[in-house]
Amino acid sequence: MKFTFARRKAINSALLTAVLVLGLLPACQPQATEPEKKPAEQSHATPNHTAQSANDPTEQKEVDVLIVGGGLSGLSTAYQLKKSGISYRVLELAPRVGGRVRTGSYPEKLHAEVGLAEFWDGNPALEIVKELKVPMERVDTGLSSFIVDGKVYPFKGKTNQEFIASVLNPDEYKLWQAWDAKMEKLLHEVEAGHASGQMPKELLALKALSFADWLKKENLPPLGLKLIHAVLAPEVGTPLERISALDGIAEWHLFVGQGAMPNHVVGGNQNLTEAIAEHIGKEHISLNTQVTNVVDGPEGVEIRAVDTSNFKNKTFKAKHAVLAIPLYRLFELQFRPRLSETIYQAIHSQSWGAYFTAHVMLDKSAEKYWTIDGANALPLLTGGPLGVIYPGQGSGDGKHVLINLLITGDFAEGYNARTGSFDDVQKQIEAEFEKTFPGIGSQIRKFTFFRYHPRAIASWPVGRSRFDELSNGLRKAHGHLYFGGDFTESSHSDGAVIAAQRVSKQIAEVLGKK
Structure with a gap:
């Protein structure tokens, strides 16, 4: 885990300059309805065009790393692995990438965030913003x-x-x-x-x-x-x-x-996750893929999943797997062998x-x-x-x-x-x-x-901390499995990207990559 206080102070100036040059300077899926007070046009969410389910024979080809979850943490993990020349496949339950990063747009030519509201200074996601040249803006103040x-x-x-x-x-x-x-x-x-x-x-x-x-x-x-x-x-x-x-x-x-200071992606924050998905390659993303079983063996990992569009069962294999999903989603997976009791204790005692x-x-x-x-x-x-x-x-x-x-x-x-x-x-x-x-x-x-699911944001109750031994244990490798996701680091989106940097570095070291 990288604590972000000094990091934010160190990179603020560079980020501010970069963001000005670009023109400017929270997966858990919601259920949406639109009860109206007066008759009006229905709104239309911005469509996601960055990834499609891969239905070709190469989809289940063995890779170095399988990433469970196509939200900010999962996409950022793939982004970092690509830099190291490590092959990957992202398995996402939803029909879109981005997880809790999404933007709702309306016929009235207005839009607003549905999930993640801003990227604060010091968030390593802003480094990806800079590298991908995603336009940003500052529309709010630090305090409100x-x-x-x-x-x-x-x-x-x-x-x-x-x-x-x-x-x-x-x-x-x-x-x-x-x-x-x-x-x-x-x-x-x-x-x-x-x-x-x-x-x-x-x-x-x-x-x-x-x-x-x-x-x-x-x-x-x-x-x-x-x-x-x-x-x-x-x-x-x-x-x-x-x-x-x-x-x-x-x-x-x-x-x-x-x-x-808070930063916002021009046109909506989901434009960043879509840009990352385009960069890592939509051919490496399997949408509508509900992971059910994670089997960690002596030579690597086998992940079993269901295609929610047709309920066909699939099997994916890799040397390693990263679980980049919200905390509560872990309860929906079956592990073989069973995770250690200290891991379950760390997960169940988080708030x-x-x-x-x-x-x-x-x-x-x-x-x-x-x-x-x-x-x-x-x-x-x-x-x-x-x-x-x-x-x-x-x-x-x-x-x-x-x-x-x-x-x-x-x-x-x-x-x-x-x-x-x-x-x-x-x-x-x-x-x-x-x-x-x-x-x-x-x-x-x-x-x-x-x-949203009522456990959408990670926190640490009295008696626990992101700095205690249980949390430190979550951040270590467990066989060929690695826990990513914001819940391993913080209550903010910076935790999602910090986790991505951590697990990608750990895997690169094991594989002998830079």
Whole structure:
């Protein structure tokens, strides 16, 4: 695992220059429906053209590496293996690549993310962006406007620190600065400990209490404490009471000091995963392929799968296999021999975050509700049933505006539950809209909902950490099997790519490749 705090600081300048040159500077599949408030055109998701099921005789030809999962982690693994001249095949359950990276587009010439919202500075995915010359843009700030106790605090200033200084009084801001300096020191110590393999005992001890409880002991101003909860809870998809203090500190690397900045792919983030798929070759990707069994033998790996388009069973063979799928998908595979008990302990004792996405199309005049002092206050962290309100993108038709609700935590788990209808979800969201923006209901034209598995985001509960021995064990080779995926590294998409770099390096070393 590469901890990203120092990495982000080291490559920020180079990435910023590269992204400017390019014109600018979360697999788990959702179920989507579109309950409409008023008759309107149906939306159409952007089609995926980058890969097709390979039905030729070469599909089941033995390769060096089989990659289970065609999301960001699986595609990035193939990308790295290609650099080393190692042969591979990606096995993806869905009829498309990208996993939780996908973009919904609409006839109104607007689009919004369905899953992954941004790529933060320091994310190694940005290195792939640079190499593939994928156009990027910066449309948001590091910190965002937020709501606390019914009051909106719009983002002001040019930097995170200027914004924080605008919402705290001078004495409170001094307390914040002292805490921020402490966090920066802790992050350096965490990174150094992880890199050396000798995490200090006093840091590992922080996994014994929640991040929320740890924060209460810090000398933070009340509004500053609420700001931390408002900012970080959506990032990990669960309340800060449910993650260990050590991992809360690790997640704060995005916001310490001047903080990282979010980056977005022009036209939608799925354009990056499609570009990677094109680069690695669609002939090396098998879609509609549901892996059922993983057999690790003395000479290599045999993977059995079902083609979901016709239910034909297939067998694939390779020297090694990478499991680059969400944590909960591991429970759907049968392993022979059975994985070790420590691996099952590591998997079962991890926690999770949840998210649910709602795209809301409104009359363009609705922009007045989030325009404060002449400026657009989105993104807006509501801390409630509306989640984070992101602005949609696109040229638009001049008549409509699209917003994207990224709802996390308990609200997302409730919306994701199959015990209620989407009509019930819409009713709850409409009520919260009216509470937050009185009078907005008459300007809503349609909703599009995307439901995800409730364990979509990895997290580490009290008593666990991404830095503990169970996590370290997951990152090692297990026979010819390697665990990739974001859940082995972090709660963000950077973990998906860091995992890809790790497993590809491990395999290259075994195969004697550069």
